[in-house]
Amino acid sequence: MAVPARARRTARRSRRFELRATALYFALLAVILALVGAAARTAAAAAVHRPAWAVALALVGVGTVMAGCRGRRRISAARIARRAALALDEATQTAVEALDTASPAPAVGLVPAAAGTCGCLGTDPAVLLPETVPETPLDTVEIAYEALDPDEFEQAVAELCRRDGCLDVDVVGGAGDLGADVVARTPDGRSVVIQCKRYCDGNRVGSQDLQRFGGTCFTVHGADVAVVVTTSDFTAPALDYAEQCGIVCVDGPQLRRWQEDAGPRPWEAQPSAA
Numbered sequence: 001m002a003v004p005a006r007a008r009r010t011a012r013r014s015r016r017f018e019l020r021a022t023a024l025y026f027a028l029l030a031v032i033l034a035l036v037g038a039a040a041r042t043a044a045a046a047a048v049h050r051p052a053w054a055v056a057l058a059l060v061g062v063g064t065v066m067a068g069c070r071g072r073r074r075i076s077a078a079r080i081a082r083r084a085a086l087a088l089d090e091a092t093q094t095a096v097e098a099l100d101t102a103s104p105a106p107a108v109g110l111v112p113a114a115a116g117t118c119g120c121l122g123t124d125p126a127v128l129l130p131e132t133v134p135e136t137p138l139d140t141v142e143i144a145y146e147a148l149d150p151d152e153f154e155q156a157v158a159e160l161c162r163r164d165g166c167l168d169v170d171v172v173g174g175a176g177d178l179g180a181d182v183v184a185r186t187p188d189g190r191s192v193v194i195q196c197k198r199y200c201d202g203n204r205v206g207s208q209d210l211q212r213f214g215g216t217c218f219t220v221h222g223a224d225v226a227v228v229v230t231t232s233d234f235t236a237p238a239l240d241y242a243e244q245c246g247i248v249c250v251d252g253p254q255l256r257r258w259q260e261d262a263g264p265r266p267w268e269a270q271p272s273a274a
Contacts, residue, residue: 154182161194165186170184210238213247
């Protein structure tokens with residue numbers, strides 16, 4: 001008697017736990033999560049600095065989700081890649097235009113170049129060159145002598161002598177100077193002795209000041225030219241005494257003309273010129 005053969009029950013093998021496969025799985029998962037986090041941070045930074053790119057990426061993501069939700073329609077990876085490339089291209093052009101309009105180049109003052117100008121720009125009069133502001137010479141800078149202290153005033157007078165070609169210029173003012181504040185030698189070799197009086201407008205140089213200076217400038221210092229320079233003015237008796245002794249008096253306005261190189265130097269002026 002034949003015994004019907006039993007249908008063999010195919011036993012499903014249980015998947016064994018493998019440490020190596022599990023470790024590899026979690027390692028790959030960690031890499032994917034790290035990449036996703038980096039992409040998220042990059043997207044956040046791009047959203048702050050490049051809003052157009054962020055909008056383009058968002059549109060690509062929305063398009064991908066909508067394509068996945070369309071029934072059983074097969075997703076074309078090539079079509080999505082083409083759309084993403086076009087969106088990125090448009091976003092790049094938009095970002096470049098936004099940067100060009102947001103940060104204009106600084107304006108530079110331009111003046112026409114003179115005909116015959118030499119150099120790499122040629123001689124075309126239509127060529128524009130950067131405008132330059134002429135510098136003011138140091139010698140023409142106005143100095144407020146009234147605001148200086150006595151020592152600074154003596155130094156300023158000494159600088160005027162150096163500017164006009166005097167040699168051996170020295171500031172000797174101080175205790176025991178016997179009336180000499182600045183000594184120098186003119187370009188033609190004469191000895192100049194200068195007394196500096198930095199006075200206010202209401203305080204004029206009197207005859208006693210001239211007499212004290214006149215008693216030492218020639219006999220003690222051996223001056224060829226004796227000069228009294230003040231920021232204010234001289235009294236009439238002082239000017240009379242200076243004329244008798246041959247002392248050159250330089251008041252405030254004359255000092256200003258000397259500084260502006262618009263008047264004679266003290267050693268070129270006549271004594272007691274007021």
